[in-house]
Structure formats: structure tokens, C-alpha cells
Amino acid sequence: MTGGDLEAGGNSPQARAHEVADALPDDQEDALHLAFEGLAKEHSLGPAQTRELQAMIGTLSDLAKEGTAVGDLKIANAALAEMTEAFRVFRPYRKVRKITMFGSARTLPEDPVYILARDVASHLARADWMVVTGAGPGIMAAGLEGAGREHAFGVNIRLPHEEGANVFIAQDPKLVEMRYFFTRKLMLIKESDAYAILPGGFGTQDESFELLTLLQTGKAEPAPVVMMETPGGTYWEGWLRFVEGEAIASGWVSPEDLALFKVTTSVDEATAEVLGFYRNYHSCRWVGDLLVLRVQTAPSRGELADLNRRFADIVTQGTIRIATAFPPERSSNDHPELPRLALRFDKWHFARLRQLIDAINECTGT
DSSP: OOSOOSOOOSOOHHHHHHHHHHHSOHHHHHHHHHHHHHHHTTSOOOHHHHHHHHHHHHHHHHHHHTTOOHHHHHHHHHHHHHHHHHHHHHGGGTTSOEEEEEOOTTOOTTSHHHHHHHHHHHHHHHTTOEEEEOSSSTHHHHHHHHHOGGGEEEEEEOOTTOOSSOTTTTTOTTEEEESOHHHHHHHHHHTOSEEEEOSOSHHHHHHHHHHHHHHHTTSSOOOOEEEEOOTTOOHHHHHHHHIIIIIITTTSSOGGGGGGOEEEOSHHHHHHHHHHHTSSEEEEEEETTEEEEEESSOOOHHHHHHHHHHSGGGBSSSOOEEEOOOHHHHHTTOSTTSOEEEEOBOSSOHHHHHHHHHHHTTOOOO
């Protein structure tokens, strides 16, 4: 999920920068320009980076103009500082697939659920994935223990009743310390390509529902989500009974949204779901009003016809078609070597988009 959200539209940084400039008197615009020049003069920045930073300086100007309270400024400053540090830590590993693991900090090392989490992390590390968790005890420790330091990231939240990072990630350069839950949760979701959720309390449920909401609304790129427990466990069974019996039955959640996750009870089942998601599908992005799905192997003519038949309901105009890299992708060297599928997606049925990706993963090109 290392890009922005999948939903197209909204105010772009370019538009924001122009809005700020247009709203300012000439002297203030000159002052902001000088501020940017002082900030950027010793750094090599591309056009897109320049636009983003100019827009951010405009936002700082708005904070000053509004007379923002000191307490609010401290929150904004601390959040930006935490994100800046996290971006620095993750940046060298952006091309490596990662899975974030959520679950209870109270799970003991001898608990079968702990062992399941540890073993899944170990299996994925052997497949050259990295594991991202909080850095506390319980499931967080299990994931980092299974991954080993070389394949582990910790995004720790400072809590008064916890002593610090667990022994599996303490003092590691891939450990990030944070004060706020919202910045921590942002990084745990933003930097990952898959998610494993094990039984837990309020925090785990908060993370679960926010993650599913982001996937459901296209605010996060499509990714596999495994809800894990040991055979005979009832945690996710009870959770699913609530979702189906209350949320879906009342019409508050669509039945197809169940495709956004999979309940698993074994290491093999969980790893197959995660790795299988990227069997053929690679990644996606918007190019204008086209949703572009990059794949390892383009579907055959017959497979493409089948995709169009099965998923015409989410295509607003035209068909799903095979394409090569579009100019914006080539200019940013965004995997130009891969074949693509392009469609005018309705920007609404993201669970159906997930089902389309599952179907693409079954394509062999023959």
C-alpha cells in the first residue's frame, strides 16, 4: 500500500498549491516562495515533490493565519515528525512485500494462537516477505520472533504500562517509536501489502474495522486480509456471525464485502491466501479515469472475454482491455515492463474489484 489511496479524484496537491497562491496577496505569496526556496535550496527535488512541499507551506500559513492554539499546533507538529521518521525508516524497503500483523498484546508465548502467528511470520519471511507489527508483547512479539530481525519492522506506541519494545526488535534501526495511535495505525496499514489479524481486544477490533473500511471504500489499495485462529477457535466465528446476522442482514454491509477477508485456521491456509493474491496480480494505479491493474501475465483472449462477462457490472464504460504502460507510468518508471488491464471502474464496488483480482490470479494466458 505504499502509494496513496485507490480512490480517484479529490483535491490534488497541485490544485491545493494553486489555491493557496491565488488566495494570497502578492507580498504573502512572495514570502511563501522565499520560505520554500530557503527550505529546498540544498535539496534536489522533483516537480511533484516541489508542488507537495509548496502546498504544505501554504497549510502552515493557514495555521498561522487562523491563530491555531498551541496545543493543536503541538499535535500537528508531533504527528508530522512521527510520520517523517517512519517514512525515513521504511523508504529503503519500499520494494519489499510486507505483511502487518494485528492481535492482542496479552497473548502468552505458550498460547497456540501465539505459535500460529509466529509460524506464519516465519513462513512468509522465508518467502522474502517482511513482517510489520507494533513492538509490544503478545501477537506483536510472535510476529517479530517468527520473522527474525532481518525481516522485521516494529512501530511502537508509547504506553505508560509498557516498558518499551520487545526483545525481538529493541534497538533495531527498523523500529519506530510513536506517541499517537492514529499515526501508528497509518503506518501499519500504509506500508503493507497484506494483513493478518489474530484474536484480540478493543485495539484489535478497532484496527480490523478500520482496515476493512479502508478496503471497502478504496482508501487502501486491494490487499489480502487473513483472520487467523487455531482449529476449533470461536473468535472469528462469533465475529462473523455478528457481521452477517446484524450488519449484513440490516443492509449496512453488502454481502460481497465478505470477499475482502478470509478466515483461516492453519499456517498453510494463511500463507496460501497471502502469496496467492500476488500470483499474477502485481499492483494498481489510476491514470486519468482509468484504473490500471498491472499483472505478471496478460490473460488470453478467452480469459479476457470471461473477465468481461463476469465483471461487466463494475465497468461504467467500454470493457476491460489489455494495455501497455501509459505515459504517466512510463515517465515515473512505474513498472513499464508489465502488461496491464485497464477499465473504467465504478469507484464504488471495491469488494467486486477484489473478486476481479482473484479471477485475474487464475488466468494463465493460455
